Amino acid sequence: MTKQKMPGARAVIESLYCEGVEVLFGYPGGQVLPLYDELYDANVRHILVRHEQAAAHAADGFARATGKVGVCLATSGPGATNLVTGIATAYMDSVPMVAITGQVPRSLIGNDAFQEANITGITLPITKHNYLVQDTNDIPRIFKEAFYIARTGRPGPVLIDIPKDTQIETIDFEYPEKIELRGYKPTYAGNEQQVKKAASLILKAEKPILYVGGGIIFSDATEELRDLAEGIMAPVTTTLMGMGAFPSAHPLSVGMLGMHGTRYANYAVQESDLIIAIGVRFDDRVTGKISAFAPNAKIIHIDIDPAEIGKNVRVDVPIVGDAKNVLKTLLKYVKQEQLKTDAWNKKIAAWKKEFPLTYKKDNLLRPQFVVEQISEICPDAVVVTEVGQNQMWAAQFFNYRNPRTFISSGGLGTMGYGFPAAMGAKVGKPESTVIDIAGDGSFQMNSQELATVVQNDIPVIVAILNNGFLGMVRQWQELFFNRRYSQTCLESSVDFVKLAEAYGALGLRATKKNDVKDVIEEAVKSGRPTVIDFVVEKEENVSPMVPAGAAINEILDLE
Amino acid sequence: MKHTLAILVENKPGVLTRVAGLFSRRGFNIESLAVGVTENADTSRITIVVSGDDHVLEQVEKQLNKLIDVIRVSDIPPDESVSRELALIKVGVDSTTRAEVMQIVDVFRAKIVDVGIKSLVVEVTGDESKIKAMEQLLRQFGIKEMVRTGKIAMNRGAKVVQVEKK
Numbered sequence: 026m027t028k029q030k031m032p033g034a035r036a037v038i039e040s041l042y043c044e045g046v047e048v049l050f051g052y053p054g055g056q057v058l059p060l061y062d063e064l065y066d067a068n069v070r071h072i073l074v075r076h077e078q079a080a081a082h083a084a085d086g087f088a089r090a091t092g093k094v095g096v097c098l099a100t101s102g103p104g105a106t107n108l109v110t111g112i113a114t115a116y117m118d119s120v121p122m123v124a125i126t127g128q129v130p131r132s133l134i135g136n137d138a139f140q141e142a143n144i145t146g147i148t149l150p151i152t153k154h155n156y157l158v159q160d161t162n163d164i165p166r167i168f169k170e171a172f173y174i175a176r177t178g179r180p181g182p183v184l185i186d187i188p189k190d191t192q193i194e195t196i197d198f199e200y201p202e203k204i205e206l207r208g209y210k211p212t213y214a215g216n217e218q219q220v221k222k223a224a225s226l227i228l229k230a231e232k233p234i235l236y237v238g239g240g241i242i243f244s245d246a247t248e249e250l251r252d253l254a255e256g257i258m259a260p261v262t263t264t265l266m267g268m269g270a271f272p273s274a275h276p277l278s279v280g281m282l283g284m285h286g287t288r289y290a291n292y293a294v295q296e297s298d299l300i301i302a303i304g305v306r307f308d309d310r311v312t313g314k315i316s317a318f319a320p321n322a323k324i325i326h327i328d329i330d331p332a333e334i335g336k337n338v339r340v341d342v343p344i345v346g347d348a349k350n351v352l353k354t355l356l357k358y359v360k361q362e363q364l365k366t367d368a369w370n371k372k373i374a375a376w377k378k379e380f381p382l383t384y385k386k387d388n389l390l391r392p393q394f395v396v397e398q399i400s401e402i403c404p405d406a407v408v409v410t411e412v413g414q415n416q417m418w419a420a421q422f423f424n425y426r427n428p429r430t431f432i433s434s435g436g437l438g439t440m441g442y443g444f445p446a447a448m449g450a451k452v453g454k455p456e457s458t459v460i461d462i463a464g465d466g467s468f469q470m471n472s473q474e475l476a477t478v479v480q481n482d483i484p485v486i487v488a489i490l491n492n493g494f495l496g497m498v499r500q501w502q503e504l505f506f507n508r509r510y511s512q513t514c515l516e517s518s519v520d521f522v523k524l525a526e527a528y529g530a531l532g533l534r535a536t537k538k539n540d541v542k543d544v545i546e547e548a549v550k551s552g553r554p555t556v557i558d559f560v561v562e563k564e565e566n567v568s569p570m571v572p573a574g575a576a577i578n579e580i581l582d583l584e
Numbered sequence: 585m586k587h588t589l590a591i592l593v594e595n596k597p598g599v600l601t602r603v604a605g606l607f608s609r610r611g612f613n614i615e616s617l618a619v620g621v622t623e624n625a626d627t628s629r630i631t632i633v634v635s636g637d638d639h640v641l642e643q644v645e646k647q648l649n650k651l652i653d654v655i656r657v658s659d660i661p662p663d664e665s666v667s668r669e670l671a672l673i674k675v676g677v678d679s680t681t682r683a684e685v686m687q688i689v690d691v692f693r694a695k696i697v698d699v700g701i702k703s704l705v706v707e708v709t710g711d712e713s714k715i716k717a718m719e720q721l722l723r724q725f726g727i728k729e730m731v732r733t734g735k736i737a738m739n740r741g742a743k744v745v746q747v748e749k750k
Contacts, residue, residue: 149602150609154652159597174652207747208594208655332646335639 028199033161034059034192038067040168043200050080054100056127059192075473079445081111086446089432091453094121101127102140112182113151117436121180130190153181161191178211179330215346223325223342224358230299232369233259239266240304240348242428249352258366262290268431283311284571285417288380291577303327304348307337317576392490392561396422398541406458411443411467413497417567419462441470447485465491475528478554486548487556492563525556534558588737590745591630592656599653618734631736658745660737667737673706676726
């Protein structure tokens with residue numbers, strides 16, 4: 026490539042072209058004016074959100090749905106700080122994202138200038154890496170590195186802060202071909218000796234279980250996982266982030282584990298003699314009381330991030346590497362061997378029969394029923410969730426068949442994530458039905474994005490499981506605080522149908538079981554951004570439940 | 585248990601903040617810190633003393649390695665290394681005590697780097713215990729001010745902490 030003279034702002038756009046970026050989610054402001062001027066006739070789609078937080082979540086949803094790097098853009102100061110929740114969400118769930126912010130001119134940095142915030146300082150603990158452009162000539166290199174860092178190794182968000190004067194200053198643009206990062210060399214291939222050790226443990230195990238998470242999805246290893254599970258006839262339990270990594274209806278699937286996991290998944294983990302953990306991090310919502318976690322199991326832990334191995338539990342065979350690569354190698358060593366897992370699978374099948382995931386099947390409109398209906402009518406939908414009960418029901422009662430069809434804020438648990446993330450997912454996968462399974466609380470945290478989806482014609486469906494409560498907090502208050510519902514009642518605060526209509530979206534409502542199918546079908550058929558208000562049972566609980574601090578087999582059924 | 589870590593990092597602005605910030609947010613305690621450029625101008629070396637068991641140390645090393653600007657982390661074992669700290673100690677003296685202070689300084693092979701009518705500035709270099717001993721001995725004369733560097737350490741023999749391996 027020959028060098029071309031251009032201002033820094035143009036260099037940013039050219040860098041985005043070089044990275045294959047087709048869409049940006051953003052919001053303009055004073056310190057990104059030169060950038061927005063370049064965007065005016067740039068060959069990249071810009072989606073104007075109504076709050077910068079939504080830009081970050083949309084970039085995140087886009088990334089999770091497509092596997093590409095999501096990009097968001099905001100001005101300095103409040104624009105940048107509004108991205109923070111979205112960046113932290115992406116960081117906790119290892120989502121590849123590049124966040125671009127404007128900054129006050131270099132000469133003013135540190136002066137408490139108008140709309141100045143030290144965003145690289147603020148995002149230090151919630152980004153994989155971040156940059157402040159101090160020399161305009163560095164823009165191409167910084168973009169090259171940022172995208173590389175965001176999508177490789179354990180993915181994560183990278184922020185680039187660009188002072189306004191560097192957007193104007195002219196440079197000789199040349200996009201670098203090579204990357205030189207002395208301190209960043211992710212390990213992709215697992216150590217062969219360690220893999221052999223793992224294989225020998227697997228072949229000796231009588232009660233193995235595969236415990237898999239988001240790492241499977243990020244490394245595109247669902248096929249290899251299936252081959253391994255079927256090859257060694259081991260049950261598979263997924264984390265929340267791993268929903269879709271293994272088909273929910275597969276005979277070897279035991280569903281989600283942990284606090285709101287299935288009884289049989291939790292029992293199986295606790296009684297197993299070998300846990301094969303892949304792309305997971307032994308989060309407290311999964312392990313429960315850590316000292317009582319899987320007392321008889323040896324643990325094989327495969328993860329691309331060495332710092333996750335041995336962080337929360339002791340590991341017998343650590344393997345640092347990319348899940349897909351490691352599984353491919355592992356498969357070479359475990360093929361066609363005598364297996365001893367028959368009795369184990371029978372035991373699990375009996376648990377499945379005895380303790381199914383269920384709810385009260387009466388004439389009342391219960392939220393679980395709504396999720397089941399969505400699953401039936403839109404089996405190939407991309408499900409995005411808010412946070413709380415809606416999220417758990419979406420995980421429990423939708424029949425997942427493919428990776429990247431369940432998108433949820435797992436680590437940070439960000440209310441208000443679902444709707445803008447659904448918007449991003451729909452932009453990335455316009456051919457898919459994208460449904461945000463929402464609560465009335467969470468939806469109201471970013472409902473202003475109705476304006477964005479209408480203006481940009483992004484036909485997502487928001488299915489509000491409206492119980493008039495901050496349901497998950499209410500559930501904890503019911504169980505642990507004597508039903509003192511302190512500040513969790515939202516009753517009759519909003520007419521969601523009228524709200525949707527006010528923005529020019531379609532608003533629908535279902536109050537009876539019989540209405541559910543019709544409104545879902547109508548929403549899908551309409552091809553318009555739609556909000557469905559499902560007026561569900563108010564005090565329905567997510568069940569079963571492991572109380573915080575208990576072992577995961579000390580699991581309760583709730584009414 | 586104390587560990588001395590030699591951390592090679594990119595010699596760029598903001599890197600120390602990243603390293604120090606990581607210690608505080610992960611709940612690791614820095615006992616001593618020293619930073620300086622290495623034999624290569626583009627590489628700095630941070631020496632950090634951290635206390636904790638093997639599990640803590642393992643996490644510290646792994647988390648440090650995740651920082652993009654961190655090139656290499658090495659644990660410097662105390663038995664196979666030399667380590668030094670430096671202190672400047674301003675001691676109050678008069679005509680009756682000056683000679684005694686100078687004698688102590690001499691025994692410790694420390695140096696007097698400034699002489700005033702009522703005070704002396706002593707420069708002492710050594711490991712932690714030597715500086716502590718010196719401080720205790722001078723205390724009786726009245727320490728007016730003291731400043732210490734963090735510890736720096738280097739492996740004995742041919743072993744080196746280099747950029748290449750990570």
